[in-house]
Amino acid sequence: xxxxxxxxxxSPVARLPQKPAEQEAAIQAVLxxxxxxxxxxxxxxxxxxxxxxxxxDSIAITATGTDKARLTRDDIITVALDDPAHPRASAEAPLHxxxxxxxxxxxxxxxxxxxxxxxxxxxxAPKGAVRIQGFELQKALxxxxxxxxxxxxxxxxxxxxxxxxxxxVLARLGGAPAVPGYLLAGHGLYAWGxxxxxxxxxxxxxxxxxxxxxxxxxxxx
Ligand SMILES: [Zn+2]
Numbered sequence: 001x002x003x004x005x006x007x008x009x010x011s012p013v014a015r016l017p018q019k020p021a022e023q024e025a026a027i028q029a030v031l032x033x034x035x036x037x038x039x040x041x042x043x044x045x046x047x048x049x050x051x052x053x054x055x056x057d058s059i060a061i062t063a064t065g066t067d068k069a070r071l072t073r074d075d076i077i078t079v080a081l082d083d084p085a086h087p088r089a090s091a092e093a094p095l096h097x098x099x100x101x102x103x104x105x106x107x108x109x110x111x112x113x114x115x116x117x118x119x120x121x122x123x124x125a126p127k128g129a130v131r132i133q134g135f136e137l138q139k140a141l142x143x144x145x146x147x148x149x150x151x152x153x154x155x156x157x158x159x160x161x162x163x164x165x166x167x168x169v170l171a172r173l174g175g176a177p178a179v180p181g182y183l184l185a186g187h188g189l190y191a192w193g194x195x196x197x198x199x200x201x202x203x204x205x206x207x208x209x210x211x212x213x214x215x216x217x218x219x220x221x
Contacts, residue, residue: 019055026052026060027076029196033110034062036200038069042114042207047188051096052108052196057081059100063088094162095169099192102170103177108199109192116210117189121155125185129154132209140205141180142198153206154182181206 029052037043037050048068051061058080062068066075079086079093081101086093096109124130129152132138136147144151154172159165169182180202181191191206193199 042112043068047113064090108196113188121183122186
């Protein structure tokens with residue numbers, strides 16, 4: 001019997017460099033990020049997508065249709081950033097790839113269909129952003145030094161056409177996004193970081209801040 005390969009098979013169309021250590025670290029980051037979100041109920045009914053950079057040219061990302069709360073290594077695929085046509089790629093994989101290509105410093109991207117993000121993005125879609133202000137937890141976001149900073153989390157109209165949505169996102173984020181995340185109206189939250197740990201901190205901070213804002217509006221209508 002052939003020995004079990006210690007790296008995942010890659011798409012035949014993706015001529016990827018074989019970097020087992022970097023690939024293994026990225027796969028583990030995806031597994032950890034998805035388990036973290038799954039334990040909090042943020043990826044219901046196979047929703048969400050999780051990815052981590054392997055190197056300048058490739059990422060590990062969850063395959064379509066998998067239960068992100070109960071992932072195995074077989075549920076994670078390797079995709080080349082310049083050749084993303086993997087047969088098991090999610091419809092939303094292009095949104096991840098667009099960010100990795102535009103921002104070389106991004107090391108991981110976590111996307112969830114979490115409750116507060118989904119609800120507030122729908123309510124505030126006409127304004128184009130959800131405004132967060134006055135919470136100490138804002139300092140969990142890289143570069144934010146005080147709760148006095150106003151955070152406007154961008155909201156984009158939801159779309160099934162990633163060829164349209166992806167360029168819209170990049171055009172609005174510009175060269176240096178003020179917030180490490182954005183919302184799709186009635187859909188969910190994308191959050192990223194330079195490392196998987198930072199992406200997870202940003203994901204959690206943004207979802208909790210959105211939950212605070214949701215409750216604040218009920219207390220102070
Ligand atoms: Zn989604």
